[in-house]
Amino acid sequence: MPGWPPRDILAPFILLAVSLQRAHGYMIEDSLRALGLFGITMSTLYRTLRQMEKDGFLESTWEPGPTGPARRVYTITDAGHAWLDSSAAMLNTYRATIDRFFGLYGGPGDPPTR
Amino acid sequence: MPGWPPRDILAPFILLAVSLQRAHGYMIEDSLRALGLFGITMSTLYRTLRQMEKDGFLESTWEPGPTGPARRVYTITDAGHAWLDSSAAMLNTYRATIDRFFGLYGGPGDPPTR
DNA sequence: CGTTCTAAGTGCATCATGCATTTAGTCCGC
DNA sequence: GCGGACTAAATGCATGATGCACTTAGAACG
Numbered sequence: 001m002p003g004w005p006p007r008d009i010l011a012p013f014i015l016l017a018v019s020l021q022r023a024h025g026y027m028i029e030d031s032l033r034a035l036g037l038f039g040i041t042m043s044t045l046y047r048t049l050r051q052m053e054k055d056g057f058l059e060s061t062w063e064p065g066p067t068g069p070a071r072r073v074y075t076i077t078d079a080g081h082a083w084l085d086s087s088a089a090m091l092n093t094y095r096a097t098i099d100r101f102f103g104l105y106g107g108p109g110d111p112p113t114r
Numbered sequence: 115m116p117g118w119p120p121r122d123i124l125a126p127f128i129l130l131a132v133s134l135q136r137a138h139g140y141m142i143e144d145s146l147r148a149l150g151l152f153g154i155t156m157s158t159l160y161r162t163l164r165q166m167e168k169d170g171f172l173e174s175t176w177e178p179g180p181t182g183p184a185r186r187v188y189t190i191t192d193a194g195h196a197w198l199d200s201s202a203a204m205l206n207t208y209r210a211t212i213d214r215f216f217g218l219y220g221g222p223g224d225p226p227t228r
Numbered sequence: 229c230g231t232t233c234t235a236a237g238t239g240c241a242t243c244a245t246g247c248a249t250t251t252a253g254t255c256c257g258c
Numbered sequence: 259g260c261g262g263a264c265t266a267a268a269t270g271c272a273t274g275a276t277g278c279a280c281t282t283a284g285a286a287c288g
Contacts, residue, residue: 009212016219025267035218036211041246046267068265069253085221091212097150098123098209104149105130107199139236155277160236182234183284 009094010048012087013037015057015080024063024071025049049074057083123208124162126201127151129171129194138177138185139163163188171197 010032017023017031025046032040049072052058057080060072076084124146131137131145139160146154163186166172171194176184190198 013215016215020218026265036207036214042266043247043268044245047244047269050268065254065265067254069267071266081221084219088216088219088221091215093150095209095212098205098212100149101127101130101205102202104134105198105202107195107202140234156235157237157278158276161238161275164237179234179285181285183236185235 009091010037010040010044011052011057012084012091014045014048014052015076015084015087018058018074019076019081019084022073022075024065024073026071028074052080055083056080123205124151124154124158125166125171126198126205128159128162128166129190129198129201132172132188133190133195133198136187136189138179138187140185142188166194169197170194 013032013035014028017028017035020031021027023031025042028049029040029042029045032045049058049060053060053074057077058074059077060074062070063073064070127146127149128142131142131149134145135141137145139156142163143154143156143159146159163172163174167174167188171191172188173191174186174188177187178184
């Protein structure tokens with residue numbers, strides 16, 4: 001599927017992952033996949049991380065890795081936590097919208113299992 | 115919020131709306147808002163509709179309105195129904211991903227009310 | 229007629245993305 | 259110590275989606 005996932009939700013998921021554990025790019029990618037976000041290219045991920053740092057939601061430091069070159073390790077900031085909270089509210093309304101879809105949709109295709 | 119809603123979900127919602135009732139652009143816009151999709155510009159809506167017609171998911175005919183100029187009235191096709199079904203499956207995995215987010219998120223911000 | 233309203237469509241600039249490529253450092257074998 | 263393989267991050271370029279403003283076009287109505 002092209003353009004998956006929708007761009008709006010990448011940043012919140014990154015913030016969530018980093019808030020749970022400071023991490024560098026590759027590790028964040030793993031976290032995202034564990035959360036169900038596939039198809040994220042590294043170029044998009046790196047650019048999003050740099051942007052979020054510019055926005056003040058993340059901070060980074062260079063740290064040597066056990067193998068290979070140094071990694072840029074990201075930490076969430078206070079502003080990042082605040083953004084994460086408002087993103088959570090956004091995702092919640094988002095989910096409500098999808099629920100409304102299934103409230104009217106009567107076809108096959110994995111009806112909401114609750 | 116810029117770029118809301120994510121582009122992937124506009125088409126499914128349009129298909130759902132039209133599958134419930136054949137409609138023209140303005141009426142579809144109303145349906146979308148009723149479903150919780152705000153911030154859709156008419157230019158995006160019209161272009162998406164034309165694209166979906168090219169893709170064979172919708173058909174259109176010109177019909178005179180009770181007032182004003184004729185409207186292009188859209189109807190869903192068989193291919194459209196099939197697409198709607200697979201879109202529903204996609205939205206379902208999408209919702210599951212958001213649920214996974216809230217499974218790890220412990221902050222404030224409207225925790226899932228279930 | 230010409231003004232106003234409804235409905236649809238378009239031009240242009242901007243932004244996000246994917247793909248391929250680049251930079252740069254580390255590790256390892258020889 | 260040197261070349262190749264690998265890890266990590268970043269960038270160049272082309273493409274595609276979007277928003278905003280503007281345009282087309284017919285209908286209603288005085």
